[in-house]
Structures are given as C-alpha cells and as structure tokens.
Amino acid sequence: MDSSADSGAVIEVAGLGKVYGSLVAVDDLSFSVRRGDVYGFLGQNGAGKSTTIRMLLTLIRPTSGSIRMFGMDISRHRSEILARVGAVIEKPDLYGYLTGRENLRILARLSGCRDRKAIDRVLDTVGLAARADDRVRTYSQGMRQRLGIACALVHDPELVILDEPTNGLDPQGIADIRNLILRLSREGGKTFLVSSHLLSEMELIANRMVIIDKGRKVVEGECRTLLDPERQVVHLETMDDVQTRVRLARSRWAAHIEDDPQGRIRLSLDRADVPQLVRELSDMDVQILALRPFNRLEDYFLSLTQAG
Ligand SMILES: Nc1ncnc2c1ncn2[C@@H]1O[C@H](COP(=O)(O)OP(=O)(O)OP(=O)(O)O)[C@@H](O)[C@H]1O
Ligand SMILES: [Mg+2]
Known part of the structure; x- marks a missing residue:
C-alpha cells in the first residue's frame, strides 16, 4: 500500500x-x-x-x-x-x-x-x-x-x-x-x-x-548548490552560437550545458574551471564575444527590485 x-x-x-x-x-x-x-x-x-x-x-x-x-x-x-x-x-x-x-x-x-x-x-x-x-x-x-x-x-x-x-x-x-x-x-x-x-x-x-x-x-x-559561491553559471556569446553548441555538445563540457529560457548558451561549472573552459573553447576554434557570469538568485532579486 x-x-x-x-x-x-x-x-x-x-x-x-x-x-x-x-x-x-x-x-x-x-x-x-x-x-x-x-x-x-x-x-x-x-x-x-x-x-x-x-x-x-x-x-x-x-x-x-x-x-x-x-x-x-x-x-x-x-x-x-x-x-x-x-x-x-x-x-x-x-x-x-x-x-x-x-x-x-x-x-x-x-x-x-x-x-x-x-x-x-x-x-x-x-x-x-x-x-x-x-x-x-x-x-x-x-x-x-x-x-x-x-x-x-x-x-x-x-x-x-x-x-x-x-x-x-x-x-x-x-x-x-x-x-x-x-x-x-x-x-x-x-x-x-x-x-x-x-x-x-x-x-x-x-x-x-x-x-x-x-x-x-x-x-x-x-x-x-544554488547558494554556493564556488559554483558559477555563465552565458556564452560567440561568433557562431549554433556551431559552438555542436562543439560543446561533443566536448567534456556537454554535461555542464543548461537550458536557458532565452535560448542563450548557458553553462554551470565550478568557478575554478572557468579559465580551463575558455582555453578549451579557444582550442575548439570558438570565437568568444562574451562570457557573462550569471547568478540566478541575483537575477531573481534584481527582477524583484526592478518590479518594486
Ligand atoms: N481567483 C482568481 N481570479 C483571478 N486571478 C487570480 C485569482 N487568484 C489568483 N489570481 C492571480 O494570479 C496571480 C498569482 O496569484 P497568487 O495568489 O497565486 O500569488 P502568490 O505568489 O501567492 O502571491 P502572494 O505572495 O501575494 O501571496 C496573481 O496575479 C493573482 O492576481
Ligand atoms: Mg499567496
């Protein structure tokens, strides 16, 4: 039962x-x-x-x-x-x-x-x-x-x-x-x-x-995890996001890719791994335009204050 x-x-x-x-x-x-x-x-x-x-x-x-x-x-x-x-x-x-x-x-x-x-x-x-x-x-x-x-x-x-x-x-x-x-x-x-x-x-x-x-x-x-300062979520902007996604999906970073409601490339990783990510992206011939840190909770509270 x-x-x-x-x-x-x-x-x-x-x-x-x-x-x-x-x-x-x-x-x-x-x-x-x-x-x-x-x-x-x-x-x-x-x-x-x-x-x-x-x-x-x-x-x-x-x-x-x-x-x-x-x-x-x-x-x-x-x-x-x-x-x-x-x-x-x-x-x-x-x-x-x-x-x-x-x-x-x-x-x-x-x-x-x-x-x-x-x-x-x-x-x-x-x-x-x-x-x-x-x-x-x-x-x-x-x-x-x-x-x-x-x-x-x-x-x-x-x-x-x-x-x-x-x-x-x-x-x-x-x-x-x-x-x-x-x-x-x-x-x-x-x-x-x-x-x-x-x-x-x-x-x-x-x-x-x-x-x-x-x-x-x-x-x-x-x-x-959500409140962990060592954990970093980043949004990646590149010359060719479609191709970047394909390359990332084949790399060891595949498991770090997260859904983003706005369709951006989003990865969640340890802060300490960010430099390595950048190096490997460059090795994959990905042309990085921007790599933006994103804090979901901060984002949420920003939306709160904007609304208020
Ligand atoms: N019976 C209803 N008829 C029409 N709109 C409703 C009804 N009940 C809730 N809503 C609307 O649905 C939305 C969500 O309301 P809800 O009460 O679930 O919010 P909440 O998260 O509990 O907010 P609060 O923190 O103020 O309690 C609001 O825009 C509210 O006006
Ligand atoms: Mg309520």
Missing part, C-alpha cells in the same frame, strides 16, 4: 498551468518534492505560490498539467492523498470565539481524527499547551499561526504544506515557526513544502527550493 512512499518524490508537478481569463497565474510549472525535504517555494507577491498550493490541495482545478503525490495522480486519488497531507493556506481559518483546543477538536473531527491525545500532542508541539483554553480572539498573530499549524498536524500527516507561515510575524514569531518546521522535519520525519517571498528565510530552513516568477520556474535545486 505504501510502496510509493519510498520512491522518493512526495510531490511531482509537471507542466502545471492555471489561467484566469487572460491572466496566466501559473505557467508550465514543473518541480518535485522528495521525501524528507523542507522544500522552499519562493516567489514575490503574485508569483503564483498560493494558486499552485491551491491546486495541490484540489481547491482549484489546474488548466493544464499534472500533479502526483505519493506516486498517485491527484485527480484520481484525491481523498487518499489528502488524508496524508496537512496544510495552512495564507491565513488559517479559525473561530475567534472558540478556544484553541475547541478549534482543534472541530478540525480533528472533520479530518476523522478522534484521538484526544492527538490534540494535546499537537498543542504541545506548537507550544500552545498553556494557552489552549483561551479564546483564539485573544491570541497573537504568531499564536494563531501556530494554532493553524497544529490544525494541519492533528491527523499526523506525512506532508505538510504551509503557505507563507511567517507572514506578518515579528522576528521571534518567525523564529518559532522556523524551529517548529525544523524540529518536525528532523524528529518527526515529515516532508514540508513552505512558501515564502524571502530568500533569507528559506535559506535557514530549506534543503531544496524552487523560485517562481510570474507563474514560471526561474530555478530549482539544492539550496547548497
């Missing part, structure tokens, strides 16, 4: 698209989340994070593409999949006039969880045990957010999806959520997909991430 659980990918999104009238909210998006990942889902306001997450949770229907979770197609195994997922989308829906514990009880019942101990357990996990019998109205932002997460955890899901869980929180509140995610990941073995518009925040918790912009993927990968 659980055979898919060990196959690696907990979420596999392929060619996902969502169109609202003339607006393309999510555009041909593909990424995968592996078991045990704290997966960062990064993008500025309006990038399409919440729309994607809503599609993952079947709250809205994709215009195109496919979503597989735990190795199953979401359109065919909806309830089976969602029973293994916990989520908080944007602001958690909580009843202010009820206590934290009462909110949890309602949610637990809805998700078919009748275990009273589960409620105590999650209250404890999110550090709300002492305030569990106060009305949610009296909670701080951070406490509401933590209660939202408790609701997502009550049926002990394998995968937890959090949409901007630290939005509107002060530094202490942000640190609390961060530590909670890390603890649940390390000790609880849960897989997380966490969206944010802050790279600085993702760096601290995520092991892998995808960055999206205007619904499209900018980059996906291991945070270690």
